[in-house]
Amino acid sequence: MEFVGFSLRNNLFVAPMAGVTDRPFRQLCKKMGAGLAVSEMVTSNSLLYGSAKTQRRANHDGEVAPISVQIAGAAPQMMADAARHNVDRGAQIIDINMGCPAKKICNVMAGSALLRDEPLVGRILEAVVNAVPGTPVTLKIRTGWDKSNRNALSILKIAEQSGIRALAMHGRTRACGYTGFAEYETIAAVKAQAHIPIIANGDITSPEKAKFVLEATGADALMIGRAAQGRPWLFREIEHYLNTGTHLLPPRVSEIHEVLTAHLEDLYAFYGIETGVRVARKHISWYTKGLIGSASFRHRMNQLPDIVQQQMAVNDFFVGLAEHNEHLSYIQTEDHNDTEGLAA
Numbered sequence: 001m002e003f004v005g006f007s008l009r010n011n012l013f014v015a016p017m018a019g020v021t022d023r024p025f026r027q028l029c030k031k032m033g034a035g036l037a038v039s040e041m042v043t044s045n046s047l048l049y050g051s052a053k054t055q056r057r058a059n060h061d062g063e064v065a066p067i068s069v070q071i072a073g074a075a076p077q078m079m080a081d082a083a084r085h086n087v088d089r090g091a092q093i094i095d096i097n098m099g100c101p102a103k104k105i106c107n108v109m110a111g112s113a114l115l116r117d118e119p120l121v122g123r124i125l126e127a128v129v130n131a132v133p134g135t136p137v138t139l140k141i142r143t144g145w146d147k148s149n150r151n152a153l154s155i156l157k158i159a160e161q162s163g164i165r166a167l168a169m170h171g172r173t174r175a176c177g178y179t180g181f182a183e184y185e186t187i188a189a190v191k192a193q194a195h196i197p198i199i200a201n202g203d204i205t206s207p208e209k210a211k212f213v214l215e216a217t218g219a220d221a222l223m224i225g226r227a228a229q230g231r232p233w234l235f236r237e238i239e240h241y242l243n244t245g246t247h248l249l250p251p252r253v254s255e256i257h258e259v260l261t262a263h264l265e266d267l268y269a270f271y272g273i274e275t276g277v278r279v280a281r282k283h284i285s286w287y288t289k290g291l292i293g294s295a296s297f298r299h300r301m302n303q304l305p306d307i308v309q310q311q312m313a314v315n316d317f318f319v320g321l322a323e324h325n326e327h328l329s330y331i332q333t334e335d336h337n338d339t340e341g342l343a344a
């Protein structure tokens with residue numbers, strides 16, 4: 001698809017997820033079928049400190065273009081500076097976060113809390129768009145502040161007037177947190193009025209759901225977050241289903257064994273040994289959740305302190321799994337969209 005001046009493989013995007021969509025994961029999702037991956041948020045004020053974490057987040061070495069970097073904050077000038085800073089470091093698209101309900105962010109009135117103050121939204125959007133001429137700026141929002149203040153339509157108008165090039169919408173209000181189900185009516189209503197591409201987001205967990213959300217909203221693209229954790233091949237599964245109406249077979253155990261092994265190596269190289277082992281635990285848990293014998297495996301794996309033991313445990317688990325199954329087979333219906341560990 002054509003998207004804000006770039007030609008993408010498809011219209012399936014990886015949602016920005018702080019602590020998840022680091023460079024290794026974005027690269028892997030793109031390799032396994034995602035058309036675009038938005039990087040986790042880089043807060044505008046932390047840029048001042050140049051912390052290791054912020055620098056790692058802004059590292060795009062070897063990433064498949066276009067590189068989209070999300071920024072968050074409530075001060076127009078600081079947001080403008082953050083946009084410029086990221087463009088100088090290789091960002092080709094700047095995405096503004098007004099959709100994350102995390103407490104840490106809402107307390108400083110950024111993320112979805114901003115949706116309440118429409119004049120301020122306008123000032124931020126204009127400041128960012130003007131700061132990076134030639135770089136498309138996109139916006140991510142929830143449907144509104146709470147159920148009686150779903151002001152997404154007025155935010156759309158403000159966004160279009162400010163020169164925003166695309167709008168991603170999570171079908172929940174800020175007050176909803178992650179409870180209940182995402183609704184798609186508000187996204188459909190916004191799409192009906194929009195002159196810019198609309199990206200629908202929220203609770204897309206399967207090829208069928210992807211097709212449903214595309215049809216229900218008329219959106220130009222889909223954005224998928226939690227369901228891709230530990231399952232980056234979901235993008236190619238959805239792509240195949242949307243193109244053919246048929247399902248790919250579940251991936252071979254041997255393929256996912258290789259994918260995870262390479263993912264772990266990437267994480268160790270990216271984060272260094274100590275942090276790498278810690279970050280890897282989270283991903284290993286997601287990959288194995290619902291597979292035979294995985295609960296006791298995860299329990300053991302989480303205690304292992306170093307790379308070699310972690311790699312050996314993963315290896316043993318997948319070799320054991322391959323003895324029972326050629327293809328991945330889950331023993332329970334997975335709720336990939338649990339909110340475990342979420343700040344909101």
Ligand SMILES: Cc1cc2nc3c(=O)[nH]c(=O)nc-3n(C[C@H](O)[C@H](O)[C@H](O)COP(=O)(O)O)c2cc1C
Nearest residue numbers: 015016017018041097100170202203204224225226
């Ligand atoms: C762990 C986690 C971190 C997230 N971090 C961000 C973020 O930094 N910026 C943002 O705009 N949204 C963030 N989100 C929200 C997601 O981008 C997405 O809107 C939400 O998870 C709904 O999509 P899903 O149902 O496909 O997961 C985060 C979500 C999760 C689960």
